[in-house]
Amino acid sequence: MSLANKHRPQTFDHIIGQGHITEILKAQIAGAKDSHSNYLFFGPRGTGKTTTARVLAKAMNCLNLSSGNPCNECVSCLTINKQSTLDYIEIDAASHTGVENIREEILDKVPYPPTHLKKKIYVIDEVHMLSKGAFNALLKTIEEPRDNVGFILATTEIHKVPETIISRCQVFNFKKVGKEDMTKHLQHIVKLEGLNYTPGALDTVVRISEGCVRDAIKYIDQVSILGDINEEHITKFLGIASESIIKNFLNLIKNKDRDAIFSEIDAINEQGVDMHNFAKQTLMYIDQYLSEDTDFLLAVSEIFTEILGTIKYYPYPAIVYKIAINKFLNPSAPVEIAIPRPVQTQAAEAKAETTNTKPVAQAGDSNLLAQLLARVDKPSLQKNLGEHIIIDSVEDDKVHIIVINKLTHTLLEKRENLEYLEKILSEVLNKPITLKVSFEKKEDYFGRKLTTNN
Incomplete structure (x- = not known):
């Protein structure tokens, strides 16, 4: 079993970084105010939307609630945990986009009462992927909610969900998990797993996960195969550079030591660092420490933004870095990184000219x-x-x-x-x-x- 599944939160209290949501849900459940049948969770990926939906489903059906939290011991909680009940249905809208899918999975079954649980719960993940027809079919069901049926919708792109759906749901905004909460959570997991770690390695994992809990735990899981969670293993297994490598590289650029910079580029590349991710990591580092040296970091950010936009077109990433940095150190140099473009036919060129004449x-x-x-x-x-x-x-x-x-x-x-x-x-x-x-x-x-x- 993966660490992400093994350490998946089972109560509201174990969900990290979303206290503004879990406290409201706990209060509703504890006060027997879960009359709301439709919920919409939106926010970045890996922040706990589907996990919270499952905990909410258990709380709605739990036989032994404790301060709004499910007990995880009664038959209702256990069957939802094992997904062995017909009354708890998780649907991935990415692979069930059509109206026929909604009719088969939901509309044809909603009229029937729950078989075991107090309330039949439908969790629709990535709901924004549904077709227009599927949304219309779903709307007919959720606009007249039944007491024994609940819908929990989750999405990373709420702007693609029709207003008619949104207006009939309680809406909760999930946010990226902060650095402090993420670090404590990872420390808790590695200690439970008996893994040795260095603070610098965890800091790197927290930084590259960008507030996504699922990614952070996945990285720990992958690196743990090598043993200790340290910066060397992070670089070796994930192709991720430590913060010290990034800081040193920026200092070399600031000192304008071209030979040292080029040698460091080769060294980083030979260490197995993913050079595309290195540009992204460096921009994240610049964003974090921008106030410490604003003028230099703003100027150098243009190098890495250019690299990030062009590196995918070149088979040898190190040369992309060298060209971009050489141009930065010597602005008069005529060399530029050009994005390869397909050769246009005469017809395509004519079409382009026509396009440019639009009002x-x-x-x-x-x-x-x-x-x-x-x-x-x-x-x-x-x-x-x-x-x-x-x-x-x-x-x-x-x-x-x-x-x-x-x-x-x-x-x-x-x-x-x-x-x-x-x-x-x-x-x-x-x-x-x-x-x-x-x-x-x-x-x-x-x-x-x-x-x-x-």
């Missing part, structure tokens, strides 16, 4: 972001924008952009970048545009939008 976008056009990105000719800035911004509103001569990444927000606060984007937007919308940029976490943004819409 400019209008305010509120859903394609505005795409048109903005198409005109940004700075690779590092384009990649950051493509992954980390949301156009929140377009009103008259003002465009409001939400940035969901601190590093990208800092880049856009630079006057030259802001003016550059304002110029592009003015060309796209055919009028002078003032750009407003705000930072907001992705989950907070969609949570706010959800609250506003409701």
